[in-house]
Amino acid sequence: MIQQQRPLAPSELILGGGFWGDFQELNRSAIIPHCLHWVEHVGWVGNFEAVTAGEPFQHAGTEFADSEIYKLLEAMAWELRRRPDDTLATQYADLVARVAAAQDPDGYLHTSFGHQGQRPRYSDLEWGHELYCFGHLFQAAAAAVRAGIVSDLPRVATALADHVYAEFGPDGRSDVCGHPEIELALVELHRATGRPQLLELARCFIERRGHGSLGQIEFGAEYFQDDVPVREAGTLRGHAVRALYLAAGAVDVAVETGDQELLSACVRQWESAVSRRTYVTGGMGSRHLDEAFGEDFELPPDRAYAETCAAIASVMLSWRLLLATGKERYADLIERTLYNSVISSPRADGRAFYYVNTLHQRVAGTAPAEDRPSVRALADLRAPWFEVSCCPPNVARTLANLGVYFASVSEDTLHLHQYADFTVDTTLGSGASVNLQVSTGYPDGATVSVVLRGALDAASSVALRIPSWARGRAVLSTGAVIGPDDETVTVAGPLPAGHEVVLHLPMLPRVTRPHPRIDAVRGQVALERGPFVLAVEDVDLPAGVTVNDIAIDPSHIRPSGQGARVGVVVNGASPGGHGTPSSDEGVTPRLVPTQTFATYQPYYRWANRGPSTMRVWTPEAHPAAAPGPSSRPGA
């Protein structure tokens, strides 16, 4: 074990109301019931019953439809732990029973392969998603154990894992699944059940990948990270969700096996991808075609794919690296991603979702039908369900267990990583107890109060993360200003019960300029405020103006609501020529700049007021960029 910190058990951190508490309530009251409705409605639960019945049947949905039920079971387990409820418990038990009944006698459990009229087991490792689905079942089972839910699922998962070990273990076939996920899931199930062979199997899958065992596909071996072994790769690449789940599994294996080289490889890949291949929202994966990262600094806002599941996988990876290394830089990215790429997915009512999280909507989208799955993972309005519907239940399981990301403990310190209203009652590695309450209006409020509910002994500390954007400007209740390089401020014992520490954070809007290598947003700025990235929608612009028409005056920005009121120049540009828009064939746009104001709101809330255009990055109004002919014959 090379882990610096351990996560808290669900019983050790109790999240109250407020910003995130409200999201958990939305998850309970809307998102989970919505997903439960849809997995029945589209026949994905029915697939299990059809397998149980033993007759040939028309399989509903994609090859990975099973996994959506498993993610939902994981969400329900966390939710049952958070707030027990008979109705939910009955739904959970019923769903587990229907899944369990479809398990083959040898432990295999998948509704798309291996039964009468279906393709044989493991006959399409590139696209079949069998082991991927197993992984989500393992995660659901591990969640049941950790949440203390009495369920048949751990037994089902263990029997399946034994089958997988026999097929793919050290003495089995030397293959991997086209979609990583089973690796991290095996380690989670290993931790929950203590079975060493699960860790061994996870290690096999990590080591095997990158040697070209998967077949040639249109998108290249990079798509499923089969191009370079995990410990040799320099960055995250290919399909973003696959890359991030794989790296998360690799960290798990590295931590459990004490493999410092493998951990360093994951740190290196994270650093490279985060500093060169990540949107300001935390979104990852630039390309629609193959849902891939793309090259360094290829970060188009209008064609951002930034899949919701990639954001969730990024949080999972960063959290594992935080625990392994103790560095708060990972919590910085978790915060950025949760506030700007995870909760941008659900609609305000929790009954429709973004799969893609674009940073620039040029044309107001259309509303997908509410009564059937969307065939398109595009940036129209949020859709109630998708033919590939990985994102909604992934949001559900993330929100249901969100508190896990807020704090952790090391030998002598309780580490507070995210701020919300919550209590912690835990034991440090040293055996000392820490019991405290965090109260805050964050992200709207500018203060975080930490009150000790029990004494903190002389050898113990509480470490508060200073968000990266607040360093050098945050102030402690003692009057101390947090230094610009300080990731944390540490409150050391001995301190009596009732002692309060208040952290004051700078909550004014701030202007962010892009890295100069990002061609796609050169000359544009983004606005951020607290943990929020802001965006403008045309509904917050004068009538008839779209977000494509404006430039921003960064000298006129003041706070407004959760966002900012900003001076903008409206450019009435329209092309007048017959040539290409960048040729010198007579295009002389008529630019009639007028000055006005726009309201920028937190990005995650966009598209909740009907179809609109939207942008995160806005061109900067600038004397040097003044209106003029678009082109001019040169030397």
Added chain:
Amino acid sequence: MIQQQRPLAPSELILGGGFWGDFQELNRSAIIPHCLHWVEHVGWVGNFEAVTAGEPFQHAGTEFADSEIYKLLEAMAWELRRRPDDTLATQYADLVARVAAAQDPDGYLHTSFGHQGQRPRYSDLEWGHELYCFGHLFQAAAAAVRAGIVSDLPRVATALADHVYAEFGPDGRSDVCGHPEIELALVELHRATGRPQLLELARCFIERRGHGSLGQIEFGAEYFQDDVPVREAGTLRGHAVRALYLAAGAVDVAVETGDQELLSACVRQWESAVSRRTYVTGGMGSRHLDEAFGEDFELPPDRAYAETCAAIASVMLSWRLLLATGKERYADLIERTLYNSVISSPRADGRAFYYVNTLHQRVAGTAPAEDRPSVRALADLRAPWFEVSCCPPNVARTLANLGVYFASVSEDTLHLHQYADFTVDTTLGSGASVNLQVSTGYPDGATVSVVLRGALDAASSVALRIPSWARGRAVLSTGAVIGPDDETVTVAGPLPAGHEVVLHLPMLPRVTRPHPRIDAVRGQVALERGPFVLAVEDVDLPAGVTVNDIAIDPSHIRPSGQGARVGVVVNGASPGGHGTPSSDEGVTPRLVPTQTFATYQPYYRWANRGPSTMRVWTPEAHPAAAPGPSSRPGA
């Protein structure tokens, strides 16, 4: 008929050597033989033999593999007219015979549908490409007639067309093909054979589209232009090749039926798409995912799809609009597209091709295997063949008949649209003869000489197109400067045989700035010279510098070879933080600017010297864009 000009027959314009003559020789000696080899090698000709044999067989290639043979037959017909040759004639006759033998008794001819073990005819109009393939057969047959080649193909095509008329004509099923193409092909075959029902059928297909008769697909009805009727649409949208072939067919129908409203719709769509959805290279179609245009001003250089076939289809559409309206703006786009998006496809040796014509290669591509088709239509190095290999034979048929785009005639005028070494001997609408010779070093040379080989009578003229980039700076041999608004300069009779007119064109490099609405290239410039768009490759930069590292100093540009020698600033930027590249989490790139020079070459020649990075648009070095922190906490 509402056509202003008529095209010349192959016998009326003889293209000599020089820039385009060399390309035609490359086509003859390399591209056509290369394609002939591959359609045999991958079994696509074999499909016809298998159908003829009448036994169930494993079909090779995609559902539209037949069309590649038809495009190749079209290329061979033009080539046999250009320079007769026994070997080529034998190959042609052999290929025609093998195709013809596969025709069903009722005229149907397709190797993917309708035979034993295959799906029924017309059971997959969305993706099956049956009518699309027929269209290419019709074009090949029309080419045989126009080129005067004795062949069985017109008979085969006519029998097939009769079958299609019975199935899809006014009394048949009211359906269209997912991929437009048959519309323009029916009009071509109608013109070649005089059969009125072919025009009627073309009109049916044009009018039917846009009413949602095709099934729902992931990319939406816009993908195959089934969202809005042709005469109501405001712009070109969806899959670029489909949109352009459809519009070309619509112009053909409009011209033949005197439908001014339909023609106006096509003009409107062309104007909108060209001024808002077209790359400086003439490339069309920004998106990889669905090969689609994308939204207005969505023109990312690094993810430009800009398919070779879309460029060819754009030339076909512009040519039809030129003939219909007499406007030289269409010749401007034809020139831009031929020089910068069509001939960028073939490698210098004519044995490998770009499918995608990117404007920015961030990372040096890898060389695809030379002995098997590429599965990827990506911007690595050019590939010898593709699993979807529409582009290579499309290049072949375009080059073989390239002279058609160079001149046309109206009632009293011979119009010269493109410049090369060629002779024209034709008859105007009035009945008057024109016989002349064009001699030029164009595009390298700056002069175009037109010498009358026969007298030009008093009622006749020769009109020379002034390229849009030359207007206001071109000079005639008389000393007259061509005005900035003059599309043409007209040389009016009477003039004696031997009279010479010389046009002097300004051939210095020029700087082009993008339309201010194109976010993706804000702050960047392109260089153009004559008809060429220029690009820089890292092989023309100091060792170790990639095109991602440079900014351009537009004040230091001088001509060099066919390109330019340009002052550039090399920025050694590297990210130093752990945050996203655009967040304020400590990214402070170290920018160490150094001054040097780079050679920009015509874009079409890139990637002929091994893997390289390349860019067309280059950031402009600018005091206001000086090195500094990438981001700074704001107000």
